[in-house]
Structures are given as C-alpha cells and as structure tokens.
Amino acid sequence: MLEVKDVVKAFKSGDHTIKPVNGVTFSVGQGTFAAILGKSGSGKSTLLSLLGALDKATSGDVLVDEVNISKLPDAKLTAYRRDDIGFVFQQYNLIPNLSAKENVMLPMEFAGVSRAERSVRAAELLNQVELTEDMHDRKANRLSGGQQQRVSIARALANRPKLILADEPTGNLDDETGELIIELLRSLSHEKNTTILVVTHDQALTGKTDRKFRLARGKITEITAS
Amino acid sequence: MSVLARSVGNAFRNKVRSGAVVVILAVAIGLALSMLVANQAVADRITSLKASVGNNLTVNPAGSRGGQGGGEPLTTADVSTAQSVAHVGSVNGALTLRLSSSGTAAASATAQGGGQSGGPGGRAADGTTSLVSAVDPGTLGNRASGSTASNSSATATSGASGGTGAGNTAARAGFSIPIEATGINGSVNAAGAAINIISGAALSDFAGTSAQALVGSTLAAKNSLTVGSTFTVNDRTMTVAGIFDAGTAFDNNAIYLPLVAAQTLTGQTGEISTMSVVVDSIDNVDATKTALASALDSTRVDVTAGSANLDSAIGSLGSVQNISLIGFIAALGTAGLIVLLIMIMVVRERRREIGALKAIGASNRSIGVQFVIEALVLVVMGSVAGAVIASFSSNSIVGALVSSNTSTTTAAGSGRRAALGAAGQAAGQAVGGGTRFQGSGRGAFAGASQLIGTVSTSVGWQTLVLGVVGILVIAALGALIPALLTAKIRPIEVLRGE
Ligand SMILES: Nc1ncnc2c1ncn2[C@@H]1O[C@H](COP(=O)(O)OP(=O)(O)OP(=O)(O)O)[C@@H](O)[C@H]1O
Ligand SMILES: [Mg+2]
Numbered sequence: 001m002l003e004v005k006d007v008v009k010a011f012k013s014g015d016h017t018i019k020p021v022n023g024v025t026f027s028v029g030q031g032t033f034a035a036i037l038g039k040s041g042s043g044k045s046t047l048l049s050l051l052g053a054l055d056k057a058t059s060g061d062v063l064v065d066e067v068n069i070s071k072l073p074d075a076k077l078t079a080y081r082r083d084d085i086g087f088v089f090q091q092y093n094l095i096p097n098l099s100a101k102e103n104v105m106l107p108m109e110f111a112g113v114s115r116a117e118r119s120v121r122a123a124e125l126l127n128q129v130e131l132t133e134d135m136h137d138r139k140a141n142r143l144s145g146g147q148q149q150r151v152s153i154a155r156a157l158a159n160r161p162k163l164i165l166a167d168e169p170t171g172n173l174d175d176e177t178g179e180l181i182i183e184l185l186r187s188l189s190h191e192k193n194t195t196i197l198v199v200t201h202d203q204a205l206t207g208k209t210d211r212k213f214r215l216a217r218g219k220i221t222e223i224t225a226s
Numbered sequence: 227m228s229v230l231a232r233s234v235g236n237a238f239r240n241k242v243r244s245g246a247v248v249v250i251l252a253v254a255i256g257l258a259l260s261m262l263v264a265n266q267a268v269a270d271r272i273t274s275l276k277a278s279v280g281n282n283l284t285v286n287p288a289g290s291r292g293g294q295g296g297g298e299p300l301t302t303a304d305v306s307t308a309q310s311v312a313h314v315g316s317v318n319g320a321l322t323l324r325l326s327s328s329g330t331a332a333a334s335a336t337a338q339g340g341g342q343s344g345g346p347g348g349r350a351a352d353g354t355t356s357l358v359s360a361v362d363p364g365t366l367g368n369r370a371s372g373s374t375a376s377n378s379s380a381t382a383t384s385g386a387s388g389g390t391g392a393g394n395t396a397a398r399a400g401f402s403i404p405i406e407a408t409g410i411n412g413s414v415n416a417a418g419a420a421i422n423i424i425s426g427a428a429l430s431d432f433a434g435t436s437a438q439a440l441v442g443s444t445l446a447a448k449n450s451l452t453v454g455s456t457f458t459v460n461d462r463t464m465t466v467a468g469i470f471d472a473g474t475a476f477d478n479n480a481i482y483l484p485l486v487a488a489q490t491l492t493g494q495t496g497e498i499s500t501m502s503v504v505v506d507s508i509d510n511v512d513a514t515k516t517a518l519a520s521a522l523d524s525t526r527v528d529v530t531a532g533s534a535n536l537d538s539a540i541g542s543l544g545s546v547q548n549i550s551l552i553g554f555i556a557a558l559g560t561a562g563l564i565v566l567l568i569m570i571m572v573v574r575e576r577r578r579e580i581g582a583l584k585a586i587g588a589s590n591r592s593i594g595v596q597f598v599i600e601a602l603v604l605v606v607m608g609s610v611a612g613a614v615i616a617s618f619s620s621n622s623i624v625g626a627l628v629s630s631n632t633s634t635t636t637a638a639g640s641g642r643r644a645a646l647g648a649a650g651q652a653a654g655q656a657v658g659g660g661t662r663f664q665g666s667g668r669g670a671f672a673g674a675s676q677l678i679g680t681v682s683t684s685v686g687w688q689t690l691v692l693g694v695v696g697i698l699v700i701a702a703l704g705a706l707i708p709a710l711l712t713a714k715i716r717p718i719e720v721l722r723g724e
C-alpha cells in the first residue's frame with residue numbers, strides 16, 4: 001500500500017522557486033500496476049524520486065505500508081531503498097566499468113546475499129529481460145541503450161522489492177522487446193503482488209496498466225476510463 | 227564482485243592518471259623511506275660513537291685545545307676535587323710537554339740563555355732532550371716554524387759573530403719537530419686509554435726523582451734505543467722502561483714520563499694540562515659532566531665527553547638526523563597530500579555514480595570503504611616502487627647528507643657533495659620546497675669526518691616495513707577525508723547531469 005499525502009517539492013532556481021510537485025495526493029494498493037503520464041518537464045521524475053526516497057519532499061508525507069518515509073532516519077532510508085524499492089532510472093545509471101551481471105548483483109551484495117546466490121539470480125534476471133548469455137559479462141558501457149535499459153530493469157528487480165518505480169522503462173526499446181518488459185512487469189504485479197509505478201509515454205504500456213494518473217501543473221489526477 | 231575487487235578495478239579505471247599518480251607517489255615515498263633509512267643509520271652511528279667514548283670525560287683548562295690556547299693550568303688539587311664528585315670512578319691527570327732536541331737548542335742557548343727555541347704555532351718548548359725527533363719537519367714543518375725560527379737564529383748568529391747567511395742555514399737545518407712528552411700517573415695516556423707497550427714494562431716508579439720513561443717505537447728506532455737504554459731530558463738521565471706503539475708515526479714520536487718527575491723537571495710543580503675522568507656508568511656521563519664543571523668552576527675548565535672531534539662529529543650527525551627526520555615527515559606529508567587531492571578529484575568526478583550506488587541501497591560506510599581501498603591500492607603500488615627507489619638511493623642520500631654536514635677538503639668529500647647537489651635538488655623539487663640540505667657543520671674538522679667515516683645503510687627491512695606502514699597510515703588519513711565527502715553526496719545526484 002502506497003499513500004502520498006499533499007506532497008510538495010520546491011526548487012529554488014535563481015530568485016524564484018518552481019514547484020514541479022505541488023500538493024500531490026493519491027494512493028495505490030499493493031500489487032497495483034499504475035502509469036503516470038505527463039508532459040516533459042511536468043515533474044514525473046521528481047515525483048518518483050520522492051517516492052523512492054532519493055530526495056526529501058519539501059512538505060507532505062509518503063507512507064509505504066503505514067511507514068512514513070519522510071520521517072525516517074538516514075540509516076532506515078538506506079535499508080528502505082535497498083530492500084523495498086526497485087528504481088529504474090530514466091538514464092539507466094549503470095556502473096560503467098562493471099559487467100551487466102555485476103551491476104545486477106550489486107544491490108544483492110549490499111543486502112548481504114551470498115556470492116553464489118547473487119550470481120545465479122543475476123543470470124536468471126538477465127535471461128528474463130532477454131539479455132543473451134554472451135552479454136552478461138560485457139561491461140555496461142559497451143552495451144547498447146536498450147541493453148542497458150534492460151540491465152537497469154533486472155537490477156531493480158534483484159532484491160524482490162515490494163515497490164518498483166520505473167522511469168520510462170520502455171523508452172529505448174523496440175515494440176517487441178517493449179512488449180516483453182511490459183509482460184514482465186505485469187506478471188510481477190499480478191503474481192508477486194508487487195506495486196509498480198511506471199512513468200511512460202508508451203501507449204502500449206499505458207494500455208496494460210490497472211490505473212493511470214496524469215501529472216500537470218504540480219497536481220495529479222486519475223484518468224478514469226470513460 | 228566484492229568491495230575489494232571493485233575498488234581495485236576502480237583504481238585502474240583511468241590508467242594514465244593512475245599511472246602518473248603511482249609514479250609521483252613512488253618518488254615521494256621513495257624519498258620518505260630514504261630519509262627514514264638515513265635517520266636510522268645516523269642514529270645507529272651516533273649510538274656507536276657515543277659507546278666508543280664509553281664513560282670517559284676529559285677536563286681541560288677553559289679555552290685550550292690540546293697544546294694550544296690560553297687559560298690557567300689545572301693543578302693536582304683539581305684532581306682531588308674531581309675525585310670527590312659523585313659517580314667519578316678514577317681521575318688521571320696528565321701533563322703534556324714539548325721537548326726540543328738539544329742539538330737545536332744548543333745553538334740558541336748560548337745567545338738566549340733560555341734554551342727554548344720556537345716551535346710550530348709559536349709555542350715555546352718546555353725543555354730539551356737528547357733524543358732526535360723521528361719526524362722530519364719537511365716543507366710544512368719548516369714553513370710553520372717560519373719567522374720565529376729565523377728571528378731567534380738572527381740573534382744567535384749575531385752574538386756568535388758568524389755570517390748571517392751561514393747562520394740562517396744553520397738555524398733551518400737545526401729546526402726539528404718537537405717531541406711530545408706526557409707526564410702520567412699510571413698505565414693510561416692523557417685521554418684515559420691504555421698505553422700499548424710492545425716491549426719492556428709500564429712505568430712503576432712515580433716519584434719526583436724517577437728516571438723511568440716510555441718511548442714511542444719510531445722515536446726509539448730513530449735514536450737506536452732499546453729497553454734499558456738511556457737519554458736525557460733537561461739535565462736528568464732517563465732510562466727506557468718500555469717501548470710503546472700508539473698507531474701512527476706522529477704519535478710514536480713521543481715519550482711518557484712519570485707525572486711528578488715531568489713536573490719537577492720542567493718546573494711546573496703541581497700543574498697538569500689535562501685530566502681524564504672515568505665515570506662509573508655510561509648513564510651518568512651527562513650528569514657527571516655537569517657536576518664536574520661546577521665543582522671545578524666552569525669558567526676555568528672545559529669538561530668534554532670524548533674528544534672535541536667526537537663532539538663535533540656527534541653534533542654534525544645530529545643535524546643530519548634532524549634534516550632526515552624533517553625530510554621524512556615532509557615527504558610523508560607530500561604523499562598524504564597527493565592521495566588527498568587525487569581522491570577528492572575522483573570523488574567529484576563520480577558524484578553521479580555514487581548517487582546511483584546510494585539509490586540502489588549502498589550504505590555510506592560501504593562506499594567510504596570502497597574509496598579508502600581504492601586509495602590504498604594506489605599507495606601500495608607507490609610504496610612498492612618507492613621502496614625499490616629507496617633501496618637504490620638511500621645509500622647515496624645518506625652519504626651526501628653526512629658529507630655535506632661534515633665538509634672536508636678531500637676530493638672524496640667534494641665528490642660526495644656533488645652527488646648531494648643532485649639528490650638535494652631532486653628532493654627539494656619533490657617536496658616542493660627549495661631547501662638544499664646544507665648547513666650547519668660546514669666548518670667541522672677533518673678529524674670529525676674521519677670519526678664519522680662512512681655511515682652505511684643496511685636497508686633494514688624492519689625500517690622499510692615501518693616506513694611503509696607509516697605511509698599507509700598517512701595515506702589512509704589522506705583517503706579518509708575524500709571518503710567522508712562521499713557521505714555528503716545524496717542519492718538524488720543520480721538524476722543530475724554531469
Ligand atoms: N534540482 C533541480 N533544480 C531545479 N529545478 C529542477 C531540479 N530538478 C528538476 N527541476 C525542474 O523540475 C521540473 C520537472 O522536472 P522532471 O525531471 O521531474 O520532469 P519530467 O516530468 O521527468 O520530464 P521528462 O518527461 O522530460 O523526463 C523541470 O522543469 C526541471 O527543470
Ligand atoms: Mg523525467
């Protein structure tokens with residue numbers, strides 16, 4: 001269960017402040033597959049960063065399973081990011097000098113998973129996002145954009161988080177591969193009861209989600225099927 | 227993929243930069259280790275020099291050095307005063323005399339009546355002897371005797387109504403190096419060291435009327451003396467009790483007389499020129515030195531441990547020790563600073579990546595550890611290369627430091643100094659200060675540098691290990707600050723562009 005209550009994020013740029021997120025309130029139940037839509041620069045990435053505890057909201061509360069992450073101390077936040085959240089960055093943000101597999105193993109290493117187990121699970125996840133075996137040991141900076149995007153998705157799934165925040169997860173993929181990722185996310189939400197929030201412009205992806213929200217002028221509204 | 231493997235990998239991410247950093251670190255660390263090795267070698271040398279002095283102190287009249295200088299003579303009363311000072315074991319008073327050969331003296335004796343011809347340095351002889359000096363004055367000796375000799379001969383020849391030309395030649399031919407006679411009270415010399423008797427026996431009759439004498443080996447050979455032979459000192463006929471060997475031709479051109487007899491013969495009753503004091507334990511040497519000086523009135527006497535040469539040797543080695551310590555610390559600090567700056571640069575460069583690591587759940591600690599290890603990888607490589615550099619350069623650095631601080635006029639000395647020029651400049655540049663290691667002890671005696679000899683460095687592995695551990699600690703401190711900086715980087719940095 002994810003509850004967002006009147007969250008505001010203000011940035012100071014020069015002499016005026018901008019508020020890409022200005023009083024956002026919504027909630028989604030566990031296992032929901034939801035999409036957030038909005039124009040470029042409308043604050044979608046900013047909102048995700050607040051939900052993923054990458055940044056602190058200027059005001060308002062984010063509750064994950066009744067725990068207010070806006071009030072957690074730093075050590076607890078680290079554990080929250082590690083164990084409860086899977087973040088797929090818009091820019092992928094893989095560690096460039098590590099191999100695809102090592103990148104996927106990284107969150108498990110932080111969680112204290114044994115080396116052998118890490119290796120097996122990383123290979124499994126990379127196969128799920130259809131990254132062929134010969135790519136597993138390739139350095140991240142030698143992978144194509146779409147390959148990096150899939151490694152980034154595999155990394156987000158590594159610690160079996162209960163909430164996945166994905167920023168444009170199909171942005172760089174062809175229709176077929178995109179379809180595969182959409183199915184993967186959908187099955188996670190429905191079979192593993194994982195809450196999934198995707199930011200997307202992809203119509204195919206939007207069509208498969210349970211709920212859709214639109215972010216505009218700092219406010220969020222649910223798009224109800226009419 | 228462990229933190230360690232990741233850190234090692236990161237250390238080689240920018241190979242050109244890492245290579246350059248390792249080279250610079252190697253130079254700084256090599257220099258630091260060389261300085262440490264120098265410091266240890268010099269410290270060892272000081273200890274052995276001090277040990278070689280043992281627990282002997284020497285008391286001289288203030289302002290004198292050897293037979294030169296002024297001041298009031300010491301007396302036998304001073305010997306008993308010294309004896310009563312705490313921790314003093316034994317005291318040996320000695321009287322050093324210069325005896326001129328009677329052949330020379332005779333020429334001027336008629337004119338001057340005093341029977342004392344000039345000697346080198348202008349010091350008058352204390353008496354005459356029938357012995358002929360075994361050391362040929364040579365060009366140096368004649369030059370040193372110089373004007374005084376010809377002046378006195380001028381007086382002598384005019385009185386004797388001879389031709390001036392002839393008189394001059396006579397005086398020149400007659401001049402000889404005076405023979406040193408030392409009045410002693412036992413079987414040790416003025417410096418408190420045992421006399422090495424090669425035939426005959428030590429002095430046994432120490433009365434004022436004693437006719438015993440010890441003769442140096444070369445002097446004995448020159449005068450065809452054996453044990454039991456006789457010669458004269460002033461008007462007393464002395465008998466050779468033993469023949470000694472003091473090591474050098476000059477030191478063997480000397481005789482030992484019983485102290486009181488020496489005083490009586492030269493009319494210096496009760497006077498002595500030097501005292502050697504044996505302290506009961508080496509730990510009490512410094513305290514006893516102070517106590518002796520105050521008991522004997524420090525304005526009147528100088529109390530020294532060992533010889534003046536030894537003091538200056540230890541003094542100049544001490545300054546080498548200080549310089550090398552400063553060099554060690556400076557080079558160590560430089561190494562730490564290099565690590566600090568390079569790691570700050572690396573942290574700034576990887577802000578975004580650090581943000582990503584935090585966003586996927588890395589703790590501040592694991593990121594900090596990763597950066598410290600990365601820095602240590604660079605330092606370890608620099609240390610290994612630096613140790614190699616040090617093992618090759620430390621000997622010449624030590625030699626250069628020591629010789630520059632105990633400059634001698636020998637060719638070897640200046641050769642070493644030239645070597646220092648290069649080493650010193652390299653050092654100066656690496657350390658970032660332009661200071662040449664030169665300095666204080668320039669005017670030290672050749673004797674001091676002889677005492678110092680070559681300070682050899684056995685690159686003790688303990689020393690190197692100690693140095694490397696010291697460097698690792700400094701480097702870890704240098705790496706710690708950048709590592710702590712990573713804690714300030716927030717996960718949101720991951721979304722920011724470069
Ligand atoms: N650190 C910041 N300082 C100042 N302004 C910021 C900062 N981060 C984001 N913004 C501004 O907030 C607004 C929202 O940015 P955000 O990245 O959330 O947009 P977005 O909806 O993800 O757009 P896109 O679809 O192009 O990714 C933009 O106008 C951006 O300039
Ligand atoms: Mg965005």
